[in-house]
Amino acid sequence: MFDLKDVSKTFTLHNQGAAVIEVLSEANMTVAPGECVALTGASGSGKSTLMRMLYGNYRAQSGVVSVAGVDLVQAAPREIIRLRREVLGYVSQFLRVVPRVPTLDVVAEPLLALGVPAEDARDQAATLLARLNIPKTLWDLSPTTFSGGEQQRVNIARGFIHPFPALLLDEPTASLDATNRNVVLELIADAKVRGTAIIGIFHDEAARDQVCDRQIDVTGFSPGCAA
Amino acid sequence: MTDTALLSVRGVTKRYGAHIGCADVSFDLYPGEVMGIVGESGSGKSTLLNCMAGHLEPDAGAVVFDTAVDGPRDTLLMSEPERRMLSRTDWAFVHQHARDGLRMGVSAGGNVGERLMAVGARHYGDIRGSAIDWLGRVEINEARVDDRPTTFSGGMQQRLQIARNLVTGPRLVFMDEPTGGLDVSVQARLLDMIRSLVRDMGLSAIIVTHDLAVVRLLADRLMVMKSGHVVEAGLTDQVLDDPKHAYTQLLVSSILQV
Ligand SMILES: Nc1ncnc2c1ncn2[C@@H]1O[C@H](COP(=O)(O)OP(=O)(O)OP(=O)(O)O)[C@@H](O)[C@H]1O
Numbered sequence: 009m010f011d012l013k014d015v016s017k018t019f020t021l022h023n024q025g026a027a028v029i030e031v032l033s034e035a036n037m038t039v040a041p042g043e044c045v046a047l048t049g050a051s052g053s054g055k056s057t058l059m060r061m062l063y064g065n066y067r068a069q070s071g072v073v074s075v076a077g078v079d080l081v082q083a084a085p086r087e088i089i090r091l092r093r094e095v096l097g098y099v100s101q102f103l104r105v106v107p108r109v110p111t112l113d114v115v116a117e118p119l120l121a122l123g124v125p126a127e128d129a130r131d132q133a134a135t136l137l138a139r140l141n142i143p144k145t146l147w148d149l150s151p152t153t154f155s156g157g158e159q160q161r162v163n164i165a166r167g168f169i170h171p172f173p174a175l176l177l178d179e180p181t182a183s184l185d186a187t188n189r190n191v192v193l194e195l196i197a198d199a200k201v202r203g204t205a206i207i208g209i210f211h212d213e214a215a216r217d218q219v220c221d222r223q224i225d226v227t228g229f230s231p232g233c234a235a
Numbered sequence: 236m237t238d239t240a241l242l243s244v245r246g247v248t249k250r251y252g253a254h255i256g257c258a259d260v261s262f263d264l265y266p267g268e269v270m271g272i273v274g275e276s277g278s279g280k281s282t283l284l285n286c287m288a289g290h291l292e293p294d295a296g297a298v299v300f301d302t303a304v305d306g307p308r309d310t311l312l313m314s315e316p317e318r319r320m321l322s323r324t325d326w327a328f329v330h331q332h333a334r335d336g337l338r339m340g341v342s343a344g345g346n347v348g349e350r351l352m353a354v355g356a357r358h359y360g361d362i363r364g365s366a367i368d369w370l371g372r373v374e375i376n377e378a379r380v381d382d383r384p385t386t387f388s389g390g391m392q393q394r395l396q397i398a399r400n401l402v403t404g405p406r407l408v409f410m411d412e413p414t415g416g417l418d419v420s421v422q423a424r425l426l427d428m429i430r431s432l433v434r435d436m437g438l439s440a441i442i443v444t445h446d447l448a449v450v451r452l453l454a455d456r457l458m459v460m461k462s463g464h465v466v467e468a469g470l471t472d473q474v475l476d477d478p479k480h481a482y483t484q485l486l487v488s489s490i491l492q493v
């Protein structure tokens with residue numbers, strides 16, 4: 009489902025004396041359907057950078073970043089838009105929403121974008137919000153004023169409402185209490201059973217050990233280490 | 236995925252004497268896509284938008300639109316009546332200042348109804364019914380249907396302008412700073428509305444703005460202009476999070492957080 013071949017990434021900071029930061033070089037990895045793989049490595053080693061490249065958010069200098077057969081390095085914008093709508097989900101660390109939109113609609117949105125009827129989409133959103141213990145009294149409010157943990161659970165609900173075949177998770181259990189952390193781990197386990205290919209960053213080691221089948225240390229992709 | 240672009244812009248160039256308005260702009264827009272155009276003041280955003288929408292005649296280039304009836308046609312080669320019909324049916328243009336896009340001496344209902352009449356609607360009851368329906372969609376109370384827009388707030392005027400533009404079911408909407416000049420909470424409401432309408436009606440849109448937060452929330456794709464030239468283009472989040480061009484990096488870093 010995910011397939012990286014000889015991927016390199018550098019940042020050129022034009023307004024800081026054209027400084028060049030080399031983050032990844034010749035990265036190779038493959039993740040199959042039903043597999044959950046953790047990215048590990050010290051702070052600054054490039055975990056988030058790699059994940060953003062897998063979402064098509066950062067563009068690679070060279071190599072192939074293939075997700076469900078689409079090479080994100082070469083793909084036209086509309087191919088990436090379609091991939092994100094139908095195939096590739098992403099639970100980022102921070103929630104970014106249009107102010108004023110009620111939480112229920114924020115969560116239902118990925119289904120609405122796929123053409124699911126509004127009532128059906130909202131029902132599914134309600135089910136997921138209830139499972140993630142977001143009080144019903146908050147559903148009609150915009151999540152912009154929610155607590156950190158509540159926003160994170162709204163973000164998770166958005167990422168799991170459509171059964172994406174490929175899923176990226178950036179710290180999905182950080183800042184959650186034990187009960188909600190377990191709900192998220194269940195959601196991940198369920199997705200794996202459905203055949204979802206998952207790549208995640210987990211600082212929570214116990215969570216990582218519980219749901220991940222493998223770990224990939226990103227340090228191995230840093231320019232000095234390239235084999 | 237359809238392979239026919241809704242709008243193909245090729246080499247569009249507009250000079251004001253020796254001064255460049257916009258130069259050699261090309262891109263394809265596909266059905267359902269929303270594209271943002273950002274850049275500093277004077278970079279040529281409005282010039283480009285007006286060239287595409289048929290308000291300005293470019294010095295060079297082609298603006299090919301996939302018409303409902305005849306398929307792809309270069310709108311710059313159309314006759315004036317043909318182009319006028321296009322701008323009443325398949326196209327819509329939302330001005331920055333609502334008063335430029337509204338008839339201030341005509342009631343709110345009349346402003347919406349007039350667009351329908353321009354494309355041949357004749358039955359008074361139907362026209363008024365649609366007008367009231369559209370006022371509701373843009374959250375203007377039905378009780379205001381007979382009031383003139385001069386009695387509306389800036390945000391309401393802008394919503395009325397959107398209703399007037401969308402009532403005929405266009406496929407492509409051009410917007411020049413649609414939330415400019417409105418206060419922040421009114422902007423948020425308008426953004427939410429534009430987003431829902433775009434999704435529910437399957438519209439394509441080109442939105443000119445200087446506000447990167449607006450673009451982040453509304454646009455799938457982004458084009459960055461400087462001195463009349465497109466310096467960078469791509470998915471909105473690619474361009475904002477991983478900008479390649481020095482000017483884009485400066486633009487993004489001069490905003491605190493978007
Ligand atoms: N948009 C960007 N522009 C410039 N440099 C960047 C950008 N994003 C990341 N980097 C650089 O890439 C390197 C890797 O950063 P990254 O965020 O991927 O690390 P990480 O492994 O996720 O670290 P952490 O565990 O602290 O989150 C860092 O040197 C960072 O400064």
Ligand SMILES: Nc1ncnc2c1ncn2[C@@H]1O[C@H](COP(=O)(O)OP(=O)(O)OP(=O)(O)O)[C@@H](O)[C@H]1O
Pocket residue numbers: 251254255256274275276277278279280281282283445
């Ligand atoms: N009618 C005109 N005659 C002469 N020069 C013009 C005319 N209209 C625009 N220009 C010039 O062309 C350039 C581009 O103007 P344009 O209005 O397209 O900029 P813009 O990007 O929309 O700016 P803003 O963000 O301030 O609206 C500017 O330098 C402007 O002064």
Ligand SMILES: [Mg+2]
Pocket residue numbers: 055056057
């Ligand atoms: Mg990180």
Ligand SMILES: [Mg+2]
Pocket residue numbers: 280281282
């Ligand atoms: Mg302008």
